[in-house]
Structure formats: structure tokens, C-alpha cells
Amino acid sequence: MPLVICGDGMYGKDTVQMRGHITGVTGILYKELLRRQRTFLTAVVGIAEFRTSKICYNCKSDDMEDVKIQDGSRLYSTKMCKTCQVL
Known part of the structure; x- marks a missing residue:
């Protein structure tokens, strides 16, 4: 069974521009993933x-x-902790 992890940053933002690209x-x-979850496919x-x-x-x-x-x-968007050196 595939595991899909969704961040909450884009919920409800279907027509928002991000870095010049329209999402x-x-x-x-997300609705399709939830439908598949109800039928135990993901x-x-x-x-x-x-x-x-x-x-x-x-x-x-x-x-x-x-x-x-x-x-x-x-x-781009890659951070490292100065304390424990983890990416």
C-alpha cells in the first residue's frame, strides 16, 4: 500500500501562484487520494x-x-542544523 504524505501549506489554494507558476x-x-484511502488503495x-x-x-x-x-x-530550500549537523 503506498503512503502519501501531504503538507498543509497548499490546502484550499487551487489557484494560487507559487514562484510564477499557477497551482x-x-x-x-487530494480528494482523489482520500477517495483511494477509503477503499484501502493508499x-x-x-x-x-x-x-x-x-x-x-x-x-x-x-x-x-x-x-x-x-x-x-x-x-535551494535545503537547510542544515548548525548544532547537530543534520540536513
């Missing part, structure tokens, strides 16, 4: 995304920094 199928996709789990990029899930520290690669540029 439009989140509601339809398992859907919701997750609260509040401050997930600000606080380390491992040590609960708020000392996060952007991950940088060898040429000095940063990886």
Missing part, C-alpha cells in the same frame, strides 16, 4: 508544515543555515 490541481489530487497522512524549515526536527534548535556546495552557491 491548480492540489484540491482535485494511506494518506497530513503533516503540519509550520516552521519546518526554521527548527531542526532532530534537536529542536532554531540555528539552521543554507547548505552550500563547493562553488559557493546554495542548494
Whole structure:
């Protein structure tokens, strides 16, 4: 049985622009996943995304920094905890 984890950041935002791209199928996709869950074809789990990029899930520290690669540029949306070194 597939496990699908959905963040709560896009619920109810079918026509919101994100970084210049219009999102439009989140509601339809979520409803279809829930329909499949009722017939035991998949398992859907919701997750609260509040401050997930600000606080380390491992040590609960708020000392996060952007991950940088060898040429000095940063990886988009990838954070590393300065305390426990977890990505």
C-alpha cells in the first residue's frame, strides 16, 4: 500500500501562484487520494508544515543555515542544523 504524505501549506489554494507558476490541481489530487484511502488503495497522512524549515526536527534548535556546495552557491530550500549537523 503506498503512503502519501501531504503538507498543509497548499490546502484550499487551487489557484494560487507559487514562484510564477499557477497551482491548480492540489484540491482535485487530494480528494482523489482520500477517495483511494477509503477503499484501502493508499494511506494518506497530513503533516503540519509550520516552521519546518526554521527548527531542526532532530534537536529542536532554531540555528539552521543554507547548505552550500563547493562553488559557493546554495542548494535551494535545503537547510542544515548548525548544532547537530543534520540536513
